[in-house]
Amino acid sequence: xxxxxxxTTLRSEFADDPDMVGIVAxxxxxxxxxxxxxxxxxxxxxxxxxxxxxxxLKGAAGGYGFPKLGEAAALVDQAVRAGNDDNVIRSRVGMLxxxxxxxxx
Amino acid sequence: MTALPLTLPKVLAIDDSVLIHRLLQVRLQHEQIQxxxxxxxxxxxxxxxxxxxxxxxxxxxxxxxxxxxxxxxVLQVFKADPDLQEVxxxxxxxxxxxxxRVRALDMGASDFVAKPFEIVELQARVxxxxxxxxxxxxxxxxxxxxxxxGLWNRTYFDxxxxxxxxxxxxxxxxxxxxxxxxxxxxxxxDERGHPFGDKVLERLSRILQTGRGSxxxxxxxxxxxGIILPNTVGSEAIEVADRYRRAIEQEIWPxxxxxxxxxxxxxxxxxxxxxxxxxxxFISTADAALYRAKVNGRNRVEAAVxxxxxx
Numbered sequence: 001x002x003x004x005x006x007x008t009t010l011r012s013e014f015a016d017d018p019d020m021v022g023i024v025a026x027x028x029x030x031x032x033x034x035x036x037x038x039x040x041x042x043x044x045x046x047x048x049x050x051x052x053x054x055x056x057l058k059g060a061a062g063g064y065g066f067p068k069l070g071e072a073a074a075l076v077d078q079a080v081r082a083g084n085d086d087n088v089i090r091s092r093v094g095m096l097x098x099x100x101x102x103x104x105x
Numbered sequence: 106m107t108a109l110p111l112t113l114p115k116v117l118a119i120d121d122s123v124l125i126h127r128l129l130q131v132r133l134q135h136e137q138i139q140x141x142x143x144x145x146x147x148x149x150x151x152x153x154x155x156x157x158x159x160x161x162x163x164x165x166x167x168x169x170x171x172x173x174x175x176x177x178x179v180l181q182v183f184k185a186d187p188d189l190q191e192v193x194x195x196x197x198x199x200x201x202x203x204x205x206r207v208r209a210l211d212m213g214a215s216d217f218v219a220k221p222f223e224i225v226e227l228q229a230r231v232x233x234x235x236x237x238x239x240x241x242x243x244x245x246x247x248x249x250x251x252x253x254x255g256l257w258n259r260t261y262f263d264x265x266x267x268x269x270x271x272x273x274x275x276x277x278x279x280x281x282x283x284x285x286x287x288x289x290x291x292x293x294x295d296e297r298g299h300p301f302g303d304k305v306l307e308r309l310s311r312i313l314q315t316g317r318g319s320x321x322x323x324x325x326x327x328x329x330x331g332i333i334l335p336n337t338v339g340s341e342a343i344e345v346a347d348r349y350r351r352a353i354e355q356e357i358w359p360x361x362x363x364x365x366x367x368x369x370x371x372x373x374x375x376x377x378x379x380x381x382x383x384x385x386x387f388i389s390t391a392d393a394a395l396y397r398a399k400v401n402g403r404n405r406v407e408a409a410v411x412x413x414x415x416x
Contacts, residue, residue, distance in 0.1 A: 019131050019132075019134065020131060022131075023127045023128065023130075023131055026127070027124065027127075052121075055166060055199065055200075056121070056122040056124055057124075058200075058220075059122060059124075059125060059199035059221065060122055060124035060125055060128060060220070060221065061221065062220070062221025062222075063124075063125070063128045063132075063220070063221040063222050063224075064124070064128065067221070070221055074199075077200075
């Protein structure tokens with residue numbers, strides 16, 4: 001997958017919007033915890049929790065200027081909702097994490 | 106009384122994601138609104154009942170995790186609540202299909218915004234919902250206000266009096282009604298012309314609004330006014346009516362030097378009435394007292410008889 005090999009950094013589309021700087025920084029700061037929570041949910045086979053986490057990211061990421069992250073979260077949401085097996089879900093969370101890793105303040 | 110409250114309109118956002126609340130706080134911070142947030146259906150409904158918001162931003166996929174009430178459920182609760190059914194609801198959703206959007210609008214939602222938000226669009230849709238809400242409120246109020254005097258009209262008077270009588274009986278609280286009629290108004294109209302008569306009604310209405318904040322002054326019809334006095338016993342109501350009477354008598358009419366205009370008043374305390382009183386009984390009791398004030402020489406306050414005389 002090309003996306004996961006792409007190492008270019010991602011910055012928020014709103015990085016230069018003074019109104020947004022604070023909550024974008026908070027969003028980036030909290031992102032590792034959100035991903036960790038997803039991994040915990042997968043390990044616990046708690047699909048409702050995983051879906052909620054993915055769904056929230058899907059709805060919000062674009063608003064913080066990270067549409068790619070939102071699209072990747074939508075794929076996780078979709079996989080959980082469709083009842084895909086854990087390998088598919090894990091791989092999609094992996095893609096989401098790869099995009100998150102490229103995000104810089 | 107005709108102006109709407111000067112406080113900023115209230116917008117309540119109901120969404121289970123704190124990320125969305127933070128975003129809305131920032132993105133709507135320059136709008137002329139007060140923004141409130143709730144992260145669950147239950148809290149959202151409770152807050153809506155307390156705050157009476159003008160606009161609600163409502164997430165469809167609320168509480169995915171607990172499979173609790175979703176946005177449609179919340180909208181249903183609003184539509185069944187007389188205090189909330191007029192609230193403008195803007196649905197927000199990250200996934201809504203066309204069918205869901207149609208369902209939301211059919212259920213009475215006023216608009217729909219997709220997540221992630223296009224900021225300018227979100228702001229415009231909130232402003233648009235507020236404009237509609239403002240007009241709805243204005244129309245609702247206009248339908249209850251008398252055009253000439255700015256007092257509450259007869260429709261409002263009947264509705265409010267019914268409500269107040271019910272409250273007084275339920276909670277054993279006092280309640281009085283004052284009916285007021287301008288003395289010799291027909292003659293005034295005939296001699297000075299209708300524009301002057303209108304002016305008299307306007308000025309008297311302004312005087313009737315100078316009472317205690319809790320008094321509810323209404324134009325009952327023609328030159329007759331009804332003032333509802335919650336939590337007021339008959340003897341207090343007599344004093345209130347007499348203050349109005351003196352203020353009217355002392356009013357100066359610059360266009361007609363030396364002229365004195367007076368009014369007569371009839372007072373009734375709801376507990377004078379036997380059994381469970383209807384508002385018709387209540388009004389006619391106060392009216393009978395008003396009639397006696399006229400018969401006994403005008404420019405007087407008379408109270409319903411049973412208030413002072415046993416039997």
